[in-house]
C-alpha cells in the first residue's frame with residue numbers, strides 16, 4: 001500500500017458560512033470536487049488529501065450496510081436498519097478536563113469548513129476484515145489546539161451519545177456493555193496529523209450507521225478505537241477506560257495498534273478479508289500499523305507491543 005502526503009484541499013478559497021445547511025453544502029461540494037480528482041486517474045489524482053491510501057475505495061453500499069455499532073444491535077446489518085431514527089441535529093460536544101477552554105461546543109464550532117480535509121483510510125477491524133473509506137473530517141489536533149490542553153494532560157477520553165430512546169442496543173443487556181461506549185488515546189496519538197474527527201464520507205454527511213455527526217478515525221489502529229457519535233471529549237492525566245478493554249481485557253488492549261504479528265485470541269491478525277473485494281482482491285496481508293509504520297512507529301519506540309496490545 002502506498003501512503004502519500006498530499007497538500008490540503010483548497011477550502012480556503014470558499015467563503016465559510018455559519019449557516020449549517022451551507023456548511024453541509026460546502027462539504028458536499030468539496031467532496032464532489034475531490035472525488036472527481038481522485039477517480040480521474042493518473043498522477044493528478046494525488047493532488048488532494050494528505051496521508052490517504054491510493055487503494056481503491058470500497059463501494060458506498062458496503063460501507064453503509066456492513067457496520068459495527070452495538071448501540072443499534074449485534075449484526076452487521078442492524079446499524080443500517082435501526083440508526084435512521086437517531087437525531088443528530090442539533091449536536092453538542094462537551095470538551096472538559098485538563099483544558100484551558102472547556103465548554104459545550106456546537107458541531108459548527110468544532111467543524112470549521114476551512115479545516116475539512118479528504119482522507120481515504122483503510123478501516124481494519126480486529127475481526128479480520130477491512131474496507132477503504134473516503135472520509136471527510138478535521139484533524140483532531142486542530143480542535144485540541146484550540147481548546148488549549150494543560151501541561152498535565154496525557155490522554156484524551158471520548159464518549160458516545162447515551163440515548164436509549166433512540167439506541168435500542170442501550171435498552172438491552174448487550175453482552176454486558178456498560179453504556180455509553182467510551183474510548184481513549186494517548187495525547188500524542190490524538191495530536192498526530194493522521195488522527196481525524198470524521199464528519200462525512202464520499203462527500204456527504206456521515207450516515208448515522210457510520211457514527212454521525214462526528215466520529216473518531218485513527219487509521220493505524222483497529223476499528224473499535226474509532227468511537228462513533230461523540231458527545232464528550234475529556235483530557236485526563238490517567239489512561240481512560242475503554243469499552244472493549246473493560247469487557248474483555250485479554251482480547252482488547254488500550255493501544256489496539258494494527259499488528260499482524262500479534263494475534264487476537266479468536267482472529268489471526270496476519271491477513272484480512274477485503275469487504276466487497278472482487279474475485280482477485282478478497283484477501284490481503286495486514287500491514288504493521290495498517291500501512292502507517294513510517295508515520296507512527298516512533299510513537300511506540302521502546303514499548304513491547306506484545307504487552308501493550
Ligand SMILES: Nc1nc2c(c(=O)[nH]1)N[C@H]1C(S)=C(S)[C@@H](COP(=O)(O)O)O[C@H]1N2
Pocket residue numbers: 063066067068069070071123124125126160181209210211222223224225226227228229
Ligand atoms: N459507539 C460505538 N462506536 C463504535 C462501535 C460501536 O459499537 N459503538 N464499533 C466500533 C468498531 S468494532 C468498528 S470496526 C468501527 C466500524 O465503523 P464503520 O461501521 O463506520 O465501518 O466502529 C467502531 N466504533
Ligand SMILES: [Mo]
Pocket residue numbers: 068124125126127222223224
Ligand atoms: Mo471492529
